[in-house]
Amino acid sequence: MHPSLTDTPTPRRAATVHFPGEPGYDAARTPWNLAVDQRPAAVAVPRSVAEVIDVVTAAVARGLRIAPQSTGHGAAALGEQPLDDVMLLRLDELTGVEVDAEAHVARVLGGTLWQDVVAAAAAHGLTAAHGSAGDVAVAGYVLGGGLSFYGREHGLASSHLRAVELVTADGTLVRATADEHADLFWAVKGGGGNFGVVVAMEIALLPIADVVAGMLLWDLSRAEEVTRTWAEWTAELPESVTTSLRYMRFPPLPELPPFLSGRSLVVIDGAVLEDDDRAAELLAPLRALAPEMDTFSRIPAAGLLAVHMDPPAPVPSVSDHAILRELPPAAIGALLAVAGPGVETPLMFAELRHLGGALARPQDAALDRLDGEYALYAIAVAPTPEIAAIGTAATSEVVAALRPWSTTRTYLNFVDRSVDVATGFDAAAWDRLGEIRRSVDPAGVWVAAHPVGAR
Numbered sequence: 318m319h320p321s322l323t324d325t326p327t328p329r330r331a332a333t334v335h336f337p338g339e340p341g342y343d344a345a346r347t348p349w350n351l352a353v354d355q356r357p358a359a360v361a362v363p364r365s366v367a368e369v370i371d372v373v374t375a376a377v378a379r380g381l382r383i384a385p386q387s388t389g390h391g392a393a394a395l396g397e398q399p400l401d402d403v404m405l406l407r408l409d410e411l412t413g414v415e416v417d418a419e420a421h422v423a424r425v426l427g428g429t430l431w432q433d434v435v436a437a438a439a440a441h442g443l444t445a446a447h448g449s450a451g452d453v454a455v456a457g458y459v460l461g462g463g464l465s466f467y468g469r470e471h472g473l474a475s476s477h478l479r480a481v482e483l484v485t486a487d488g489t490l491v492r493a494t495a496d497e498h499a500d501l502f503w504a505v506k507g508g509g510g511n512f513g514v515v516v517a518m519e520i521a522l523l524p525i526a527d528v529v530a531g532m533l534l535w536d537l538s539r540a541e542e543v544t545r546t547w548a549e550w551t552a553e554l555p556e557s558v559t560t561s562l563r564y565m566r567f568p569p570l571p572e573l574p575p576f577l578s579g580r581s582l583v584v585i586d587g588a589v590l591e592d593d594d595r596a597a598e599l600l601a602p603l604r605a606l607a608p609e610m611d612t613f614s615r616i617p618a619a620g621l622l623a624v625h626m627d628p629p630a631p632v633p634s635v636s637d638h639a640i641l642r643e644l645p646p647a648a649i650g651a652l653l654a655v656a657g658p659g660v661e662t663p664l665m666f667a668e669l670r671h672l673g674g675a676l677a678r679p680q681d682a683a684l685d686r687l688d689g690e691y692a693l694y695a696i697a698v699a700p701t702p703e704i705a706a707i708g709t710a711a712t713s714e715v716v717a718a719l720r721p722w723s724t725t726r727t728y729l730n731f732v733d734r735s736v737d738v739a740t741g742f743d744a745a746a747w748d749r750l751g752e753i754r755r756s757v758d759p760a761g762v763w764v765a766a767h768p769v770g771a772r
């Protein structure tokens with residue numbers, strides 16, 4: 318892989334830095350999750366690796382801690398921490414993708430969005446283990462593991478990481494791979510933004526040009542039979558199928574298509590990595606429930622970014638999460654009781670993502686696997702602090718209702734509030750992460766959404 322993106326000589330100039338009270342500060346500190354009012358001591362927006370190094374060196378010299386942030390999709394957990402002595406280091410201006418089509422590897426700069434990587438890979442008949450939203454950044458997603466609709470067959474996105482380049486707390490640019498700085502490489506695969514500013518990642522691409530993907534949609538009044546069928550179906554599936562099931566509630570809005578506007582729905586979506594006949598055979602039990610809409614068909618792989626219908630622009634939201642061991646009828650009853658038809662709730666989504674397969678097989682990484690059958694994620698829109706409080710209570714109620722079937726672990730990419738971060742890891746990985754953090758960042762410079770090994 319030719320490292321030209323970070324090696325390109327760029328004119329040495331200073332990164333833009335915004336301080337409270339100055340024009341530009343409010344725009345620069347605003348994260349994707351608009352419910353988060355993060356107020357750091359300063360916001361730096363570097364455009365090159367040299368500028369990242371200068372910013373880190375200057376911030377540390379002034380006694381500031383540093384919070385790297387690419388988009389702010391994961392800003393809620395960060396925003397719960399005190400930021401008065403923290404420089405927010407926004408990576409939005411450090412973006413770019415190069416695809417080595419022969420090696421099936423993409424090299425991406427620190428703040429690059431998945432949609433740009435997927436588009437660049439698609440030009441070569443390739444794709445990547447991206448998540449459901451194209452405007453999530455590669456860095457934060459992979460640092461947390463990365464759960465995609467290719468996951469049950471191809472594992473966590475972090476298992477496709479080939480190299481990472483970070484600026485460490487002493488201002489050094491370090492390249493970590495399975496062979497160089499192997500401890501650091503292990504730590505960034507799930508251990509979050511606790512070790513430095515990621516300025517580049519090299520990611521193995523998947524040789525997938527097109528995929529059977531789409532969604533099936535019913536009125537929410539069908540939730541019970543659809544959920545029971547999906548639960549039985551997911552228990553028998555091959556690893557080639559990764560789907561989610563959601564209860565979705567939409568306000569009547571003119572900008573929404575009529576099939577969503579003002580509707581309460583149950584939706585199953587995802588991908589089937591099979592030929593058309595086998596895919597149709599696998600989808601048959603769901604299609605037998607006569608969905609109101611069925612978009613499953615063979616599409617260009619880049620189209621998978623659209624099937625989950627994630628918001629196309631920043632949204633204020635609150636959420637809660639758990640990992641479920643199983644989804645027996647009693648658990649479905651509990652979910653229906655808090656989020657099903659007829660329930661008055663401010664929830665926008667109550668979602669279950671099917672895990673297992675390659676996601677459950679250990680890899681050599683801080684987050685070695687996701688142990689459990691389903692990831693539960695409940696979300697409410699939170700345009701004001703008062704509505705956020707109501708939404709937080711509703712999302713917590715969903716998680717509480719499913720507690721009897723939950724594991725004690727969490728998947729930190731789905732955790733938007735302060736939790737015991739140790740629940741993201743097994744005990745040995747948690748201890749090792751702490752040791753690595755203390756060795757690369759003894760002064761505790763980095764402020765991550767999910768802190769590990771902090772002083």
Ligand SMILES: Cc1cc2nc3c(=O)[nH]c(=O)nc-3n(C[C@H](O)[C@H](O)[C@H](O)COP(=O)(O)OP(=O)(O)OC[C@H]3O[C@@H](n4cnc5c(N)ncnc54)[C@H](O)[C@@H]3O)c2cc1C
Nearest residue numbers: 385387388389390391448449454457458464510515765766
């Ligand atoms: C609409 C939506 C859809 C989602 N879909 C999925 C999904 O399908 N699968 C999944 O696994 N997750 C999903 N997520 C969760 C998402 O992966 C996490 O929120 C992730 O942290 C976002 O990464 P980011 O860099 O865009 O966000 P940010 O908020 O910018 O980053 C989150 C944290 O990552 C670290 N970080 C980010 N960039 C850097 C960097 N360059 N250097 C060092 N540290 C960095 C920091 O600690 C930062 O606080 C979704 C979230 C949303 C809001």
